[in-house]
Amino acid sequence: MDDKRAVKRESTLALKWDEMQKIIRDPILLGTIILVIIALFLFIVWPLYAVLAQSFFTDQGIPTLQYYKETLSHSENITVLANTIGLGLFVSFFATAIGFLFAYAQAFLKIPFKKAFNIVSILPIVSPPFALAMSFIMLFGQQGFVSKVILGIKNANVYGFAGLATVQILTFFPVAYLVLTGLLRQIDPSLEEAARNLGASRWQTFRTVLLPLITPGIANSFLLVFIQTVADFGNPMVIGGNFNTMAAQVYLQAMGNYDIKGGTALATVLLTISILMFVLQKYWVGNKSYVTLTGKPSRVRELVNDKASLVIIGIPCLLISLFIIVLYGLIPLGSFVNLWGIDYTFTLRHYKYIWELGVKPIMDTTELSLIAMPITGVLGMIIAFLIVRKKFVGRGVIEFTSLLSLAIPGTVIGMGYVLAYNEPPLVLTGTGIIIVLSFIFRSMPVGIRAGVASLQQIDPAIEEAAQDLGANSFKVFHSVTIPLIKSAFFSGLIYSFVRSMTAVSAVIFLVSANVNLLTVAIMSHVDAGRLGVAAAYSTVLIAIVLVVVGILTLLLSRIGVKVSDMQG
Amino acid sequence: MTKAKKVTIKNLSKIYPGQNGKQVIAVNHVSLDINPGELVTLLGPSGCGKTTILRMVAGFEIPTHGDIYIGEDRVNSLTPDKRDTAMVFQSYALFPHLNIYDNIAYGLKIKKFSKEEIKNKVNAILELVGLTGMENRAPNQLSGGQQQRVALARALVMEPGVLLFDEPLSNLDAKLRVYMRNEIHKIQRKVGITSIYVTHDQSEAMSLSDRVIIMHAGNIEQIGTPHEIYMKPASEFVADFIGIANIVPATVVESKQGAITVKIFGKDFSTDYDKELAVGQNCKAVLRPEAVQIGVTGEVEAKVTSSIFMGESQDYVVDVGGTKLQVKEYNPGSKQVFAAGETAFLTLDKRALHVLQSAKA
Numbered sequence: 001m002d003d004k005r006a007v008k009r010e011s012t013l014a015l016k017w018d019e020m021q022k023i024i025r026d027p028i029l030l031g032t033i034i035l036v037i038i039a040l041f042l043f044i045v046w047p048l049y050a051v052l053a054q055s056f057f058t059d060q061g062i063p064t065l066q067y068y069k070e071t072l073s074h075s076e077n078i079t080v081l082a083n084t085i086g087l088g089l090f091v092s093f094f095a096t097a098i099g100f101l102f103a104y105a106q107a108f109l110k111i112p113f114k115k116a117f118n119i120v121s122i123l124p125i126v127s128p129p130f131a132l133a134m135s136f137i138m139l140f141g142q143q144g145f146v147s148k149v150i151l152g153i154k155n156a157n158v159y160g161f162a163g164l165a166t167v168q169i170l171t172f173f174p175v176a177y178l179v180l181t182g183l184l185r186q187i188d189p190s191l192e193e194a195a196r197n198l199g200a201s202r203w204q205t206f207r208t209v210l211l212p213l214i215t216p217g218i219a220n221s222f223l224l225v226f227i228q229t230v231a232d233f234g235n236p237m238v239i240g241g242n243f244n245t246m247a248a249q250v251y252l253q254a255m256g257n258y259d260i261k262g263g264t265a266l267a268t269v270l271l272t273i274s275i276l277m278f279v280l281q282k283y284w285v286g287n288k289s290y291v292t293l294t295g296k297p298s299r300v301r302e303l304v305n306d307k308a309s310l311v312i313i314g315i316p317c318l319l320i321s322l323f324i325i326v327l328y329g330l331i332p333l334g335s336f337v338n339l340w341g342i343d344y345t346f347t348l349r350h351y352k353y354i355w356e357l358g359v360k361p362i363m364d365t366t367e368l369s370l371i372a373m374p375i376t377g378v379l380g381m382i383i384a385f386l387i388v389r390k391k392f393v394g395r396g397v398i399e400f401t402s403l404l405s406l407a408i409p410g411t412v413i414g415m416g417y418v419l420a421y422n423e424p425p426l427v428l429t430g431t432g433i434i435i436v437l438s439f440i441f442r443s444m445p446v447g448i449r450a451g452v453a454s455l456q457q458i459d460p461a462i463e464e465a466a467q468d469l470g471a472n473s474f475k476v477f478h479s480v481t482i483p484l485i486k487s488a489f490f491s492g493l494i495y496s497f498v499r500s501m502t503a504v505s506a507v508i509f510l511v512s513a514n515v516n517l518l519t520v521a522i523m524s525h526v527d528a529g530r531l532g533v534a535a536a537y538s539t540v541l542i543a544i545v546l547v548v549v550g551i552l553t554l555l556l557s558r559i560g561v562k563v564s565d566m567q568g
Numbered sequence: 569m570t571k572a573k574k575v576t577i578k579n580l581s582k583i584y585p586g587q588n589g590k591q592v593i594a595v596n597h598v599s600l601d602i603n604p605g606e607l608v609t610l611l612g613p614s615g616c617g618k619t620t621i622l623r624m625v626a627g628f629e630i631p632t633h634g635d636i637y638i639g640e641d642r643v644n645s646l647t648p649d650k651r652d653t654a655m656v657f658q659s660y661a662l663f664p665h666l667n668i669y670d671n672i673a674y675g676l677k678i679k680k681f682s683k684e685e686i687k688n689k690v691n692a693i694l695e696l697v698g699l700t701g702m703e704n705r706a707p708n709q710l711s712g713g714q715q716q717r718v719a720l721a722r723a724l725v726m727e728p729g730v731l732l733f734d735e736p737l738s739n740l741d742a743k744l745r746v747y748m749r750n751e752i753h754k755i756q757r758k759v760g761i762t763s764i765y766v767t768h769d770q771s772e773a774m775s776l777s778d779r780v781i782i783m784h785a786g787n788i789e790q791i792g793t794p795h796e797i798y799m800k801p802a803s804e805f806v807a808d809f810i811g812i813a814n815i816v817p818a819t820v821v822e823s824k825q826g827a828i829t830v831k832i833f834g835k836d837f838s839t840d841y842d843k844e845l846a847v848g849q850n851c852k853a854v855l856r857p858e859a860v861q862i863g864v865t866g867e868v869e870a871k872v873t874s875s876i877f878m879g880e881s882q883d884y885v886v887d888v889g890g891t892k893l894q895v896k897e898y899n900p901g902s903k904q905v906f907a908a909g910e911t912a913f914l915t916l917d918k919r920a921l922h923v924l925q926s927a928k929a
Binding site: 012014015016018019021022025026459461462464465466467468469470471472475479480483484 | 583589631649
């Protein structure tokens, strides 16, 4: 066997072509990839392009920076930009700090009522995104229960930076809490024992071992909260007062002032900030984790039980949890009160009002969310499958684009949808389809991430075995892949429904006389000062979400599926 | 099952695009003919390309160059589901969401056999692998050895033209491995199916194979029966990889048809040899430790540098004029045992002496 000819070097392109052939010889797979790429292009890339095109070209198609000059020369808009970034940094800092305290208490402390932490982290997901802002107005506003009834302050002003920042911190810290709890749980207790064994005190151990280990996680949480704060539309609209932020300003400029061009210029600036943060989060911080994702701690952690930690960390966390639960509790409470701040007698008149005048948004929202749900679920799993299991040119693009919509502020994509589907080839403005599409592409990334995470745990040989036994790509996917990741699949379904029901920022551009949505209706009632009706609508919304999720979870547990934790 | 197919591999190469533009040549112009019903092992250290060849035959990897034929059909462009192969995976790859019966029936259902046929086939195969009565268990309720048998049954039930084994026993403990190795051997002989078996465990290769293919760095080093590769290794790599080998410098004294005489440690030794080498040429000789006898008399004087009692054998390292040799004496209880530092004499078994033509590393 001495005829060992050296193989000549091949061009890398030719070798990649080998890999591509695996796809090309498989028409089902190839077709799916092409369809996914087309869908992502049509419903994520194209709307964004429409926003950019509007802002960089005149109506005659001449490239210009005129709209940026005009928009950014307004001192008002400069203030808004500074507000947005300042608020983002402030909220992210405190939300991450509080999230860390909660995570530490959850993972390391032996305290009662820890379940409250989970309730607190689920509440913002299942309620309208501006629910806490409403509660704050009910407590600290002009007619606020605390401000007026207890403290007797006349004309209390809750609107502005302080109110908005507090509401956002309380709404978004669960994001940091969930990320950090996951990380802290994965830290092997023997690392700390090793440090203690080598002579470090508990505080030194925390500072020299624990903190460095989760620093990337803290940075990650900070950026995730920042992205959400900057994109937040509902809270600034409801409680921002004169303190304007970009996400709201985009809407006001375009829809309030009818300055589409100026709106798109602002939207582009906002989008740039968000995408920068997203790229930073995903490609810089995201890769820095020291805590291995697969490594499970060697044994169960001994929970800390000393008084100092309980008092310094445990009690504040429990008090904050209690406060948040009370805040959310105010919403159903407010819906049964005659006139908040003036007349606290029990009434059903707000529900009567809804029943007589406003059932349509309830039906529309539920129907459209239910339509979007299965499509989001299946599409999410297909994309997760392609990302994890297949190698092809464009895979990186699919992954980036599909996860990008996590970072795109709703107002930007909402505006993009209006611009992109207002004229041929795709005229969708004013239809339910456009809303369903925005639901799908806004909520899909979470399903994709769940799918990716669970696929990475599964031996690819199982799917190869199925193919080897004669199953084509479609058969492998539905008879093996989906059953193996069913828990992620159903989590994606449920999350999609919940997120669609509570979405506001993108769809506020898309509602019309034909189709109105609950969240948008609630906002307009808050705006008009009808807090009771808004609270009643919100209560109905939360009830629908809880009932549907409850039914789904029950059905799934009957067939033996455990729905994994949802993460916003 | 009479449809065992031959497999022909022609000039097969696989190159992976590696990091920083460096390319990894996993398989380098390999040609191979596997006869119908034959069990061939691909044996080599990890990274030698053996699994890559198997995966190209199954269709999971696309060859960079070369052709693969199963039976008379060129299969290069066929997806794995269209190929007449069935694979037993290293990790077993049982479907965790299906019970044992449905795992085995999976491929039959895709081929649209009737319920009745599927039942008969699955029951027959369960009996063959000794798992009757386990149909309704989930894979994680079985032991490693049982899971292994399900994996085998799931492949066998398809009656494929070629059966592929990807290190199927590497996840089992030592005793079970020997047991399953014998089971696989028995079953493969019984059904007479063409099989390609990838392993890095030489005892598996020796005990199972009709022919063993030794691979090294993407190349075939030697193809031969287990006896041939052990007794007549084609290269120093093969000699060293299979069993333990003393490779000692030698000089050709005389070479004619069928026999050769070489000088080793200053003494002449003759043995069978199928090639002719030039007289005076330097070469290397392979001496297996068990083919060297140690005693108070013998042909070569040696100094014992280490002597270890292993139970079944006494293992020595001896020094002959600066060359270290390993020597293995079986049944040490019946023989004189030397201690380190003592002087002993070696006798070489000429039939077990093998001359390597090239002194390639």
